Amino acid sequence: MNHWTIVCFALLFAVPAFAQHTFGQADIDDGARLFRANCVICHGPDGDKVSGVDLGHGKFRRATTNEDVENIIIGGIPGTAMPPHNFTEREAFTIVIYLRKMAELASDSATNGGDPARGQALFEGKGGCTACHNILGKGSRTGPNLSEIGLLRRGAEIQRSIVDPDAEIHLSNRSVRATTKGGEEISGRLLNSDTFSVQILDSKERLRTLQRADLRQYAIVEKSPMPSYKDKLSAAELTDVVAYLSSLKGAEAK
Numbered sequence: 001m002n003h004w005t006i007v008c009f010a011l012l013f014a015v016p017a018f019a020q021h022t023f024g025q026a027d028i029d030d031g032a033r034l035f036r037a038n039c040v041i042c043h044g045p046d047g048d049k050v051s052g053v054d055l056g057h058g059k060f061r062r063a064t065t066n067e068d069v070e071n072i073i074i075g076g077i078p079g080t081a082m083p084p085h086n087f088t089e090r091e092a093f094t095i096v097i098y099l100r101k102m103a104e105l106a107s108d109s110a111t112n113g114g115d116p117a118r119g120q121a122l123f124e125g126k127g128g129c130t131a132c133h134n135i136l137g138k139g140s141r142t143g144p145n146l147s148e149i150g151l152l153r154r155g156a157e158i159q160r161s162i163v164d165p166d167a168e169i170h171l172s173n174r175s176v177r178a179t180t181k182g183g184e185e186i187s188g189r190l191l192n193s194d195t196f197s198v199q200i201l202d203s204k205e206r207l208r209t210l211q212r213a214d215l216r217q218y219a220i221v222e223k224s225p226m227p228s229y230k231d232k233l234s235a236a237e238l239t240d241v242v243a244y245l246s247s248l249k250g251a252e253a254k
């Protein structure tokens with residue numbers, strides 16, 4: 001095979017799957033949103049949590065072309081945990097282009113230029129984050145434990161949580177406010193609930209079980225108890241804190 005046949009071959013394989021669509025940043029953003037809402041739960045924020053599959057680096061066991069990936073997203077893989085999705089072809093396509101960008105975006109946040117050590121000092125010092133958050137045994141348990149936050153969320157999501165805490169509150173991080181029939185007001189982090197009772201960790205880090213029958217009022221808090229740090233941290237400080245939190249991967253991995 002001479003040089004030109006190889007080039008033509010490469011073109012033949014590279015072009016067809018993408019030639020039929022054009023796309024821009026808005027499509028990549030759409031794809032990112034769909035991915036976060038539908039795929040992260042199994043594939044993880046970086047697309048590498050299903051063993052043998054690394055969506056962000058094009059490492060697939062079954063799919064070879066972009067079209068294969070679109071078909072798998074829509075149809076699922078029968079007989080496996082990969083479910084079908086009720087997406088249009090265009091929606092599936094936006095996910096595919098997001099997946100192609102993902103590795104790039106991930107390395108952006110990993111090397112965001114921040115200094116994890118300075119970020120840690122800020123977190124434990126002037127940032128006051130340990131007043132609510134615990135990392136590997138240090139700090140308060142009234143807010144979510146952040147020891148593994150680098151595994152669960154991407155840099156951009158962590159940053160958004162810090163500057164705009166109300167934007168998205170994950171189900172496992174909800175707070176509740178209750179008033180007992182005796183008039184006591186209790187608020188705290190929701191740990192568990194069933195038909196008759198609610199378990200919370202109150203603001204003094206006490207585990208409390210409240211009987212619903214004893215409550216006059218009970219509500220999930222829509223606004224985050226966390227203050228926004230938008231105007232409290234400089235851009236450089238924010239970058240450092242995000243670098244620190246992104247580096248947290250639980251106990252084993254440091």
Ligand code: HEC
Nearest residue numbers: 038039042050053060061062063069072073080081082083
């Ligand atoms: C309930 C869990 C679950 C959800 C939700 C899920 N997947 Fe999967 N996915 C899997 C599993 C498990 C596999 C591996 C199946 C196998 O080959 O055994 C897989 C395989 C794949 C593959 C094929 C990889 C290959 O090796 O060829 C692609 C592509 C994929 N998923 C993309 C997505 C996208 C995009 C979404 C969101 C729209 C999504 N998945 C949602 C569990 C899930």
Ligand code: HEC
Nearest residue numbers: 127128129131132143144158161165169170173224225226
């Ligand atoms: C007054 C208590 C409080 C303080 C102080 C606080 N947080 Fe939070 N934080 C919370 C609560 C409660 C949540 C869960 C609700 C939410 O997502 O906003 C949260 C959520 C988060 C999340 C998202 C967690 C997830 O699972 O995605 C991050 C990241 C975070 N905080 C980082 C910080 C950093 C960094 C600081 C210091 C600069 C800080 N927090 C200070 C209470 C606090």
